[in-house]
Amino acid sequence: xxxxxxxxxxxxxxxxxxxxxxxxxxxxxxxxxxxxxxxxxxxxxxxxxxxxxxxxxxxxxxxxxxxxxxxxxxxxxxxxxxxxxxxxxxxxxxxxxxxxxxxxxxxxxxxxxxxxxxxxxxxxxxxxxxxxxxxxxxxxxxxxxxxxxxxxxxxxxxxxxxxxxxxxxxxxxxxxxxxxxxxxxxxxxxxxxxxxxxxxxxxxxxxxxxxxxxxxxxxxxxxxxxxxxxxxxxxxxxxxxxxx
Amino acid sequence: xxxxxxxxxxxxxxxxxxxxxxxxxxxxxxxxxxxxxxxxxxxxxxxxxxxxxxxxxxxxxxxxxxxxxxxxxxxxxxxxxxxxxxxxxxxxxxxxxxxxxxxxxxxxxxxxxxxxxxxxxxxxxxxxxxxxxxxxxxxxxxxxxxxxxxxxxxxxxxxxxxxxxxxxxxxxxxxxxxxxxxxxxxxxxxxxxxxxxxxxxxxxxxxxxxxxxxxxxxxxxxxxxxxxxxxxxxxxxxxxxxxxxxxxxxxxxxxxxxxxxxxxxxxxxxxxxxxxxxxxxxxxxxxxxxxxxxxxxxxxxxxxx
Numbered sequence: 001x002x003x004x005x006x007x008x009x010x011x012x013x014x015x016x017x018x019x020x021x022x023x024x025x026x027x028x029x030x031x032x033x034x035x036x037x038x039x040x041x042x043x044x045x046x047x048x049x050x051x052x053x054x055x056x057x058x059x060x061x062x063x064x065x066x067x068x069x070x071x072x073x074x075x076x077x078x079x080x081x082x083x084x085x086x087x088x089x090x091x092x093x094x095x096x097x098x099x100x101x102x103x104x105x106x107x108x109x110x111x112x113x114x115x116x117x118x119x120x121x122x123x124x125x126x127x128x129x130x131x132x133x134x135x136x137x138x139x140x141x142x143x144x145x146x147x148x149x150x151x152x153x154x155x156x157x158x159x160x161x162x163x164x165x166x167x168x169x170x171x172x173x174x175x176x177x178x179x180x181x182x183x184x185x186x187x188x189x190x191x192x193x194x195x196x197x198x199x200x201x202x203x204x205x206x207x208x209x210x211x212x213x214x215x216x217x218x219x220x221x222x223x224x225x226x227x228x229x230x231x232x233x234x235x236x237x238x239x240x241x242x243x244x
Numbered sequence: 245x246x247x248x249x250x251x252x253x254x255x256x257x258x259x260x261x262x263x264x265x266x267x268x269x270x271x272x273x274x275x276x277x278x279x280x281x282x283x284x285x286x287x288x289x290x291x292x293x294x295x296x297x298x299x300x301x302x303x304x305x306x307x308x309x310x311x312x313x314x315x316x317x318x319x320x321x322x323x324x325x326x327x328x329x330x331x332x333x334x335x336x337x338x339x340x341x342x343x344x345x346x347x348x349x350x351x352x353x354x355x356x357x358x359x360x361x362x363x364x365x366x367x368x369x370x371x372x373x374x375x376x377x378x379x380x381x382x383x384x385x386x387x388x389x390x391x392x393x394x395x396x397x398x399x400x401x402x403x404x405x406x407x408x409x410x411x412x413x414x415x416x417x418x419x420x421x422x423x424x425x426x427x428x429x430x431x432x433x434x435x436x437x438x439x440x441x442x443x444x445x446x447x448x449x450x451x452x453x454x455x456x457x458x459x460x461x462x463x464x465x466x467x468x469x470x471x472x473x474x475x476x477x478x479x480x481x482x483x484x485x486x487x488x489x490x491x492x493x494x495x496x497x498x499x500x501x502x503x504x505x506x507x508x509x510x511x512x513x514x515x516x517x518x519x520x521x522x523x524x525x526x527x528x529x530x531x532x533x534x535x536x537x538x539x540x541x542x543x544x545x546x547x548x549x
Contacts, residue, residue, distance in 0.1 A: 082338075
């Protein structure tokens with residue numbers, strides 16, 4: 001416990017002193033929201049839609065960059081190698097990574113929601129916010145695991161390009177930039193099979209005041225299992241960068 | 245390939261005396277066989293220097309002893325336990341070959357973070373003072389020079405007040421003064437009962453510190469023993485002189501020539517000098533001395549002896 005806290009503290013201190021490293025995940029969704037969301041958010045329904053879609057997009061970025069790219073980079077980093085020589089259980093280091101990502105996610109979601117409330121007529125009832133937050137957190141699980149899997153499977157140099165590509169494709173085809181009904185025909189065919197689309201659906205439901213969509217949750221559960229296996233497999237075969 | 249114990253003073257080997265051990269360890273990375281059947285035991289109070297050319301398997305040996313990598317075949321033990329279990333590493337500190345710290349954290353903060361992992365670490369101030377980092381405690385590690393970073397990397401190995409330290413090329417990139425300072429720290433640590441395993445390319449370092457030298461080549465242990473024993477193993481003498489030319493002579497293992505300067509390695513220096521006189525070679529500045537560890541090492545790894 002003492003060790004976990006020390007790692008969380010050290011990582012947060014690093015982030016606080018180099019805040020630029022958190023921004024990339026915030027820039028794309030933030031700018032999209034300002035340039036497309038704000039002018040188009042004519043009523044509360046539209047505003048809520050943009051706020052939710054861009055927040056899901058931002059969380060997607062965190063799962064890919066805080067986990068995927070960061071883990072891939074750590075596998076070749078001398079400092080992480082030094083940590084492996086300490087009496088430190090890999091699970092503790094990993095838990096610290098998750099907690100730090102949660103803090104970053106909380107800050108990012110806070111920024112997105114604040115922008116929405118300040119600049120648009122977005123708003124939810126208290127119970128709606130609660131369910132919205134729960135869906136945002138739980139629905140991110142499969143994507144976090146996909147990010148982790150990517151971090152362990154991609155070679156350190158390939159991780160950032162792969163993450164960027166998947167990030168944009170999954171966001172667009174998942175219907176986070178334009179409502180799914182306005183996607184081109186071919187993309188609309190694929191969209192329902194993507195984890196980002198299912199994720200967005202479970203967050204949109206409380207936004208619209210609808211019941212939990214069971215089918216979407218089941219899809220997310222399936223993705224969680226699949227990406228979980230990939231992540232654990234990737235972790236077990238990892239011994240850091242493989243040479244010498 | 246076999247392993248010989250050729251230390252001058254034969255040492256009883258109760259198991260309790262062995263802090264870290266590899267038994268028949270093989271490790272392959274893709275096409276490269278990094279280790280091919282390595283047996284190695286590190287005893288309490290020893291300073292073992294692991295020598296070998298680049299790619300000989302030194303770093304792999306240390307990573308397997310630390311549990312960072314697992315052997316394909318064979319067995320590794322650290323204080324009697326499998327080294328990949330975190331608790332096995334409570335009594336060992338390490339300096340990896342590559343240096344890097346979280347750049348935004350200060351020297352003290354990194355030392356504090358490392359201290360957290362050990363049951364009875366040294367006080368932060370003591371660590372900084374011993375490695376000459378006292379003035380740098382508040383500096384962010386990203387702003388340190390290469391030499392300062394290296395000293396800090398070595399300092400972290402000692403931070404947990406461990407019974408043994410594994411140092412992978414600890415003094416690479418240090419100037420002579422810093423290197424000698426570090427040697428003094430290591431000697432003090434051993435004097436207080438510590439045990440050291442280090443790799444180095446610097447033979448002076450091995451001669452200055454090591455109670456035992458292990459020569460690795462192509463993933464196998466070529467030979468091991470004290471510095472003197474390794475030199476004796478090679479049984480070569482270096483004979484150097486200046487001359488205009490050199491006839492064919494028996495008993496010469498190797499000849500190096502640089503203009504008029506000849507350097508010969510021979511198993512029988514007396515016979516060689518007699519031959520030189522008999523052949524009427526007009527030599528000048530004759531110099532005869534046993535080979536250094538470096539010369540012995542080069543001859544060993546080139547397969548000359």
